[in-house]
Amino acid sequence: MNLGPHAAFIVTAYIAATAIVAGLIGWIVLDRRRLSRILDDFGAQGISRRSTRADADKW
Amino acid sequence: MSLIDLANPSRFLALTARALPWLAAATVLAFAIGITEVYFAPDDYQQGATVKIMFIHVPAAWLGVFAWIVMSAAALGTLVWRHPLADVAAKAAAPIGAAFTLMCLVTGSLWGRPMWGTYWVWDARLTSVLVLFLMYLGVIALWRTMDDPAQAARAAAVLTLVGAINIPIIKFSVDWWNTLHQPASVLRLGGSTIHPAILVPLIVMAVAFTLLFVTLHVAAMRNEIMRRRVRTLMMLQAGARMGP
Amino acid sequence: MTALCALFIRDLRLAVRVGGGALIGVLFFLVVVTLMPFAIGPDLGLLARMGPAILWLGALLASLLALDRLLATDHEDGSLDLILTARVPLELAVAVKALAHWLTTGLPLVVSSPLLGLLLNLEAKASGAVALTLLAGTPALTFIGLIGAALTVALRRGGLLLAILVLPLTIPVLIFGVAASNAAIAGPVPFGAPFGILCALTLISLVIGPIAAAVALRQGLE
Numbered sequence: 001m002n003l004g005p006h007a008a009f010i011v012t013a014y015i016a017a018t019a020i021v022a023g024l025i026g027w028i029v030l031d032r033r034r035l036s037r038i039l040d041d042f043g044a045q046g047i048s049r050r051s052t053r054a055d056a057d058k059w
Numbered sequence: 060m061s062l063i064d065l066a067n068p069s070r071f072l073a074l075t076a077r078a079l080p081w082l083a084a085a086t087v088l089a090f091a092i093g094i095t096e097v098y099f100a101p102d103d104y105q106q107g108a109t110v111k112i113m114f115i116h117v118p119a120a121w122l123g124v125f126a127w128i129v130m131s132a133a134a135l136g137t138l139v140w141r142h143p144l145a146d147v148a149a150k151a152a153a154p155i156g157a158a159f160t161l162m163c164l165v166t167g168s169l170w171g172r173p174m175w176g177t178y179w180v181w182d183a184r185l186t187s188v189l190v191l192f193l194m195y196l197g198v199i200a201l202w203r204t205m206d207d208p209a210q211a212a213r214a215a216a217v218l219t220l221v222g223a224i225n226i227p228i229i230k231f232s233v234d235w236w237n238t239l240h241q242p243a244s245v246l247r248l249g250g251s252t253i254h255p256a257i258l259v260p261l262i263v264m265a266v267a268f269t270l271l272f273v274t275l276h277v278a279a280m281r282n283e284i285m286r287r288r289v290r291t292l293m294m295l296q297a298g299a300r301m302g303p
Numbered sequence: 304m305t306a307l308c309a310l311f312i313r314d315l316r317l318a319v320r321v322g323g324g325a326l327i328g329v330l331f332f333l334v335v336v337t338l339m340p341f342a343i344g345p346d347l348g349l350l351a352r353m354g355p356a357i358l359w360l361g362a363l364l365a366s367l368l369a370l371d372r373l374l375a376t377d378h379e380d381g382s383l384d385l386i387l388t389a390r391v392p393l394e395l396a397v398a399v400k401a402l403a404h405w406l407t408t409g410l411p412l413v414v415s416s417p418l419l420g421l422l423l424n425l426e427a428k429a430s431g432a433v434a435l436t437l438l439a440g441t442p443a444l445t446f447i448g449l450i451g452a453a454l455t456v457a458l459r460r461g462g463l464l465l466a467i468l469v470l471p472l473t474i475p476v477l478i479f480g481v482a483a484s485n486a487a488i489a490g491p492v493p494f495g496a497p498f499g500i501l502c503a504l505t506l507i508s509l510v511i512g513p514i515a516a517a518v519a520l521r522q523g524l525e
Contacts, residue, residue: 004108006173013112013169017119020162021271024155028278035285042292168421179422181345189337189422196330204327236341 068144068284075277082274089267096260112170114260118268119163123191126156126272130198131223134216144280146212147287149219150202151279155272157195163188183237187230194222208287306391307399314403317376328408329415332365336419347424354423355433355484359477361419362412362437363444367466369408370448373400374456374520383456387524397520398513401449409441432487432494436501440480443505446512447472453516457523476504 097114130152136145167185168178179185198215205211339357340350350357374397377383386396416437420430451469458464482490483497 004102006107006109009169009173010108010111013115013166016165016169017115017162020158020165024158024275027154028275028282031282032278032285035282035289038289039285039292042289042296045296177347177424179424180347181340181350186340186345193330193334193337196333200327200330233341237345 068147071144072281072284075281079274079277079281082270082277086267086270086274089263089270093260093264093267096263100260101254101256109170109173110257112166113257114264116163116166116170117261118265119159119166120188121265122268122272123156123160123163123188123195125269126152126159127191127195127219127223127226129276130156130219134219134223137212137216138220143209143212143287146208146216147280147283148276149212149215150208151276151283153195153198153202153215155275155279157192157199159268159272160188160192160195164192181237183234186233186237190229190233191226194226198222208290306389307395310386310391310396311399311403314400315407318403318407326411328365328369329411331368332361332412332415333419335361335364336422340423351424351426351429354420354425354429355436355488356481357423358416358419358433359437359440359481359484362416362441363470363473363477365412366409366441366444367448367469369404370445370452370469371455371462371465373404373445373449373452375452378456378524383520384524387520393517393520394513397449397453397516398446398509401445401512401516404449405442405445409445412441413437426488429484429488433484435487436480436483436498439498439502439505440476443476443501443508444473446505446508447476449512450515450519453519454523456520476501476508479504 093114097111100111100114102108102110130149133145133149133152136142137149164185167188171180171185172178198218201215201218202211205214336357339353339361343349343353374383377386377400387393389396413434416434417427417430420433425433448465448469450472451465454468455462455465479497479501482492483494483501486492486497487494
């Protein structure tokens with residue numbers, strides 16, 4: 001594929017887009033790991049939300 | 060499955076846990092098809108190969124706007140029904156929408172450099188997208204400044220809805236401002252009609268981007284629900300330590 | 304020394320946590336710079352010529368905006384009284400606070416200025432010059448602002464008064480900051496002369512700011 005005289009700009013644009021999407025995915029995955037670790041810690045300490053004991057509509 | 064089922068956070072978590080891998084797979088598939096189509100797409104006779112940037116630029120712009128629409132719908136849910144899941148949906152959408160808008164700006168200026176000879180011109184479209192980006196940053200800043208999530212949700216909902224009314228007005232006035240003193244030698248983008256050989260990959264990429272948004276949004280919503288549970292547990296713990 | 308370190312780290316932490324508002328200043332900077340072309344018009348040549356001035360004004364206003372957090376939040380929660388009664392010299396304590404404040408509000412402005420220079424059609428060299436002058440000049444803005452923050456800390460609505468007090472004092476910094484940027488881009492004057500004066504202004508404010516602020520705090524919070 002010939003990208004013409006402006007190949008650098010096209011490639012940079014695609015790299016930038018990929019980097020932004022990768023950043024979003026990385027943020028979500030890392031955030032999820034951190035949160036589930038904290039939740040597990042709470043579970044290990046025996047602290048649970050009221051909702052898991054009684055009515056299930058509370059947070 | 061009804062909307063009521065989804066509206067319960069625990070059921071939302073359970074359902075999306077099953078749906079998320081499928082969504083991710085569909086996104087990857089759509090991108091595989093889209094990138095292949097883009098690879099074989101012909102060059103534009105006027106802009107040459109730089110038209111390839113359009114296949115990420117335009118879908119990113121579309122999703123930047125779409126995310127605000129999602130946030131507005133969620134904002135209605137927050138204000139009218141006071142539903143916590145709507146708060147979560149609004150909060151999760153903001154950074155993703157901002158990221159897509161940023162992607163639109165970055166790819167746009169990388170497209171503009173070879174076409175206009177400068178990374179940025181105060182063209183009406185670019186400027187409107189920049190204003191949209193600023194509004195996203197404002198909403199995110201508002202979310203981050205308030206400690207109480209329910210209170211932050213209501214404030215952000217008001218701002219989002221005001222933005223939804225205001226963005227078309229801003230767009231209109233920017234257009235007017237720009238035609239008032241339009242710099243002469245700017246090549247207008249999208250002035251010509253789009254050829255089907257370019258339109259098809261563009262649509263596929265738009266679908267792929269939309270799937271990507273949905274996947275990321277659902278994943279971010281799950282994180283947000285977990286963050287609130289952590290917050291509740293921390294308050295319970297603090298309460299248990301202090302109280303009898 | 305450890306006390307000063309602890310204060311420094313505490314201030315940095317408070318600034319980056321939720322509600323600390325470390326990046327609000329940058330956001331304000333971005334908005335102000337974006338608004339300018341709507342008033343001036345989208346003429347790229349004109350914007351490039353006014354670019355350094357716009358960036359400097361934006362940075363000045365943005366750093367002013369964050370000033371009322373410098374001491375007021377500590378006054379509200381009482382930690383300022385603790386700092387006042389501590390054995391550490393008050394001058395050093397407020398200097399450390401101002402330094403942490405500059406790192407979280409001033410430095411992001413410097414870092415983001417080349418990006419905003421792109422919006423204003425500044426050349427890479429011009430953007431670099433503006434960033435360099437901002438790097439040299441924004442500490443002066445923070446440390447002059449420190450005096451204003453100390454003077455108005457006991458007032459309940461000090462924000463506007465703070466701006467009126469501080470802005471005239473920052474005029475020299477603005478003059479030599481913009482002059483040095485313009486000298487680097489086009490000007491007949493060599494870059495070194497105004498830039499040297501700008502650095503001198505910063506060094507003077509690094510000394511005068513904490514001393515005056517300490518005096519003002521001792522008088523004001525008796």
